[in-house]
Amino acid sequence: MNSKDRILSDLRAQRLPVAELPSLVQAWTRYEDPSAQFTSLVESVGGRVARLASRGDLPAALAEVPAFVAAQQIVSGVAEIVGNVDLARVDDPHALEMVDFAVFPGEFAVAENGAVWVTDERVSHRAIYFITQHLALVVPVDQMVHNLHEAYARIALGTSSLGVFISGPSKTADIEQSLVIGAHGPRSLTVFLVG
């Protein structure tokens, strides 16, 4: 018998008490002002939120972000911003090591924990979210859910090889519990809430 059959037959030989799945339809917390909750959560984990009236304001808003102004290599996944590194033309993600700034759309935001959902569905190298020195995500303000239960209800998991909730910049507290921003991934995260 191979290991798979062995494990499965051992498991099936055991008789466990019947246990049903719970209902996940519960009175989960909702927020009076979800975008205010979202903003304060992002700020509490070292990120920044900027509110824009329309996507047309993006170039002006980014012009005020010092990391964007200083950036030499820029990757953009949003129409309003022109980057100078074209992801689709990059064969090997290792070439992205020198990227300073990346700006991408986020599908939706979660008020409860300040997370933004992004996927690699239209991104040819998922490494870009993690290898860039600075990251900005653009999310329509009406695409905001209250809590994670609502979030999972709207995600179709499995349609892309990566889906990730990003909450704030990369960080570590592994040296004496002191918070350091910029562990391996982006040193800063800016979320533009549009609308």
Add this chain to the structure above:
Amino acid sequence: MNHAPLAAEFVKDRPRAQWHDATLWFVRAKRDKAAQSLPEWETLRDCAAQIKAHTQYRLADYLEQFEREATKRGAVVHWARDAAEHNKIVLGLLRNRGVTKLVKSKSMLTEECHLNPYLERNGIEVVDTDLGERIVQLAGEPPSHIVLPAIHKKKEDVGAIFHKFLGTDEGATDPNYLAEAARAHLRAKFVAADAGLTGVNFAIAETGGLVVCTNEGNADLGVSLPKLHIASMGIEKLIPRAADLGVFIRLLARSATGQPITAYTSHFHGPRPGGELHIVLVDNGRTSIRANEDFRRSLNCIRCGACMNTCPVYRRSGGHSYETSVPGPIGSILAPAGDPAKFYSLPQACSLCGSCTDVCPVKIDLHHQLLTWRGELGRKGLISWHKRLGMKLGSFMFRHPAVYRTVGTVARKLTPWLPRSLVYNRFNTWGRQRELPEFPAESFRQQFKRRSREQQR
């Protein structure tokens, strides 16, 4: 070894032991704040416990469903009955592709399987990329905590390690400076790696996907640059539905560090275009724990570390005193299941305060199981003769009130007159670090009788 002498060694350096205790308590306090911020906290815990119980009940079905779905999405699923088989599978995957450099993100399972030394013996360079894990790896030590691997190291220690291995300035202790040096050092490792290995926080039967949570983004970098992604997971990591993640992700980071969610909660489904994803499902004793009604629930653990942060014994004895890959309350239940003779002292180290049970997000009755273990170890004859003798005498005394009263009277009258050497000797382990309380003139019975008489008057 035995927990007590190792713990004694740890507390010798008093200021450091107190610092360790306070640091973990700080993390525990953050957990409390996060838990209290959600009115539905207890509902979430109930749901989590029920989902886990249900998954256990139908584990074989869910494992098969997971394999089917994962395969559909292009992953390759491997099955390993024990640590040796797991290690062999991983080495085989690496060898077949000519991989010599592997980057790893946190995986307690690979610690359990001792994968690193095995791969290194076989000529593979293994780099742990979680900063805490890298610190202990460079120091040549195992992690001392499952979420905070280097929690026993002070910044001076980290500075010294980095000075030696990464060439940072001698005496440098600034966490920002040290972390920046580690970032540069590990970036080079990420870029040079031919493969990335991650642990798994949750595996979803319904979709065949994996969820990995990190704050650093190291798992994501490690599996987005090289073409090969290997994910190692215990068979108990399964959950039935994607919707169940709503419950577990809300509980995990809040319980672990008090964060509302980790910086990155990554969901992997199949390999990335042009890449490969291999998932190794590992039993390594889990099936036999599942067979045991008393300890089955210990498999529900989501490795948040909350029981360690709250444990008065763990905080004061350090993770290394347990000599297991998973220390603390949950480790003291899991380890004896694998090797009772080696780990017999761990359930004894518990004070049965029950704090672990209070904080556990999946409602494992940790302290009850630790008590059950003690009985079990007693039956296996794995408890020292003086402890057994003491228990026997104690039990006899408590069953015979007259004996109890006599012993009480003699102890009360006699002890104050005895020379110190007779009272504080090696048999009185309680008196090693503290004085016995003062013996009262009257016993409780006598006091009670006297007071009732006085009241009647």
